[in-house]
Amino acid sequence: MKYIFFGTPEFAAIVLEKLINAGYIPEVVICNPDEPVGRKQILTPPPTKILAEKYGINTLQPEILANYKLQITNYKPDLAIIAAYGKILPKEILEIPVHGFINVHGSLLPYYRGASPIQYAILDGDKETGVTIMKIDEKMDHGPIIAKSELPIAESETYESLSKKLADLGAKLLIKIILDYVSEKIKPIEQDHSKATYTKIIKKEDGRIDWSKSAGEIERMTRAFHFWPTAWTLWNGKVLKILEGQVLTGGAKKIGEIFLAGGNLAIKCGKDALIIKKLQLEGGKILMAKEFLNGHKDFISSVLK
Numbered sequence: 001m002k003y004i005f006f007g008t009p010e011f012a013a014i015v016l017e018k019l020i021n022a023g024y025i026p027e028v029v030i031c032n033p034d035e036p037v038g039r040k041q042i043l044t045p046p047p048t049k050i051l052a053e054k055y056g057i058n059t060l061q062p063e064i065l066a067n068y069k070l071q072i073t074n075y076k077p078d079l080a081i082i083a084a085y086g087k088i089l090p091k092e093i094l095e096i097p098v099h100g101f102i103n104v105h106g107s108l109l110p111y112y113r114g115a116s117p118i119q120y121a122i123l124d125g126d127k128e129t130g131v132t133i134m135k136i137d138e139k140m141d142h143g144p145i146i147a148k149s150e151l152p153i154a155e156s157e158t159y160e161s162l163s164k165k166l167a168d169l170g171a172k173l174l175i176k177i178i179l180d181y182v183s184e185k186i187k188p189i190e191q192d193h194s195k196a197t198y199t200k201i202i203k204k205e206d207g208r209i210d211w212s213k214s215a216g217e218i219e220r221m222t223r224a225f226h227f228w229p230t231a232w233t234l235w236n237g238k239v240l241k242i243l244e245g246q247v248l249t250g251g252a253k254k255i256g257e258i259f260l261a262g263g264n265l266a267i268k269c270g271k272d273a274l275i276i277k278k279l280q281l282e283g284g285k286i287l288m289a290k291e292f293l294n295g296h297k298d299f300i301s302s303v304l305k
Contacts, residue, residue, distance in 0.1 A: 001182055004075055004097070005048075006082040006089075008032045011167045013047035015083040015104055018171035020055055024178065027075045030068075032086055033061045066090045079182060082136065083170065086115075091138055099182050101136040104170040106163070108132060108148055110191040113141035114199035118163050121153060122224035125216070128152050129162070131170035133177060135188050144188030146181055149173045158226040204229040211256040211304055214271035215247045233304050235281070240304075243286060244278035256304040265289040267304060 005016055005026040016029065029052040037044040045053075052059045062068045069092055077097040082089075083104040094101055107117035109132040121129040130150040137143040149169050153162065180186045207229035209218055221231040222245050230241040248266055251273035253259055258267050266273045280286045281296070293299060 001078050001179070002027050002076060003079040003081055004028050004030060004072065004077045006030045006080060006085040006101075007048050008046045008086050009084050010047045011106065011163050012083040012085070013051045014164060014167035015081075015171040015174065016048055017051055018168070019081070019175065020057075022175045024175070025055070026057060026081075027077060028058045028060055028072075030060045030062070030065075030072075030085070033063060065093055069093060069096070072096055079178075081174070083167070088140075089136065094136065094138065102146060102174075102181065103134050103136050103141070103143075104167075104174055105132045105134060105141055106166045106170070108150065109134060109141060109145060110193060110196040112199050113196055115201045116199040118166060119159055119202055119224040120199045122157060122159060122162065123217075123220050125220060126153055129166070131166050131173060133170070133174055134191075142191065142193070144190050146186055146188050147173055147177045156223070158223045160226055202229060207232050209233045209242065209304075211267065212270040215245075215269040215274040216272070218242075218269055218274050219245045219247050235299070235302060235304060238282040240282070241280040242274070242276060243280060244276075246275040246277060248273040248275050254303055258300055258302050258304065260300060265293060265299075 003024070003026055007016060008031045029048055031046045031048045034043050034045045036042060049059050049061065060068055060071065065087055072093065073096050079099045080097045080101040082101055089101065105117065107121065108130040112120050128150055130148055132148050133146040135143040135146060151165060151169055177186060207221065207225045209221065209231050218231065222242055225231050226243065230243065232239050232241045234240065248261055249272050251266065251268045253268035255268055255270055261273065261275070265276045267276060276289045278286060278288055279292055
């Protein structure tokens with residue numbers, strides 16, 4: 001079976017490596033172009049490109065996918081697998097593989113269609129999520145379902161940790177069903193579109209904390225947006241990232257007021273308070289709360305907006 005792989009970030013790289021280790025080596029890996037990363041904006045290849053180069057697999061990095069129709073067609077793929085590619089696939093590309101495109105999606109479809117299913121599951125406080133293998137059509141995460149697998153969400157789960165678990169789960173499920181799908185032993189099942197929910201692309205501004213929200217909501221933000229865009233606020237005109245927190249029931253303070261509770265640094269929220277365990281002030285290092293207070297004694301009694 002000849003297949004091509006579409007995917008860009010770490011989630012896709014985990015899926016791809018497990019496919020390779022199971023003997024499913026793609027003809028080519030298609031991913032997004034290299035991007036500037038970090039303060040110095042160093043041009044950096046995506047994780048899937050780094051992995052492909054490790055195994056001697058060719059890569060394509062189109063800005064406009066439709067312009068690569070001939071090159072993709074020349075690989076004569078039986079199948080295309082996609083995992084977190086990040087671009088819309090035009091009809092002329094979808095029609096190239098004999099058995100079409102199948103997608104590894106990080107939710108139990110039809111719930112959490114779109115770009116950020118893992119973050120939204122954490123933000124919403126869900127107790128369970130999973131992966132869906134689906135056949136792609138021209139609408140976003142709309143195609144029929146080939147297979148699903150569930151996964152519980154731990155209370156301490158961050159985007160980073162949950163993403164790795166789901167990628168691993170998705171790869172195992174994909175390896176289990178791929179030959180049966182290609183040989184048409186599996187018949188995809190139409191989604192119940194009436195139950196569909198949607199997510200959006202996460203932007204930096206989504207991480208800004210509204211202290212009138214409950215401490216539970218804000219604590220989930222710290223995990224869902226770990227490490228990007230992070231849950232953040234402003235203090236003395238600088239961005240202050242809240243990297244790890246814990247809910248403290250009660251707290252008779254003003255909303256946004258910073259105080260000590262049993263020796264712990266805490267911030268009053270619309271409901272309850274958030275104990276701050278780890279944070280980072282713009283231009284500074286990641287610090288535990290006690291370390292931060294040693295250098296910023298005026299932090300206590302401030303009120304964050």
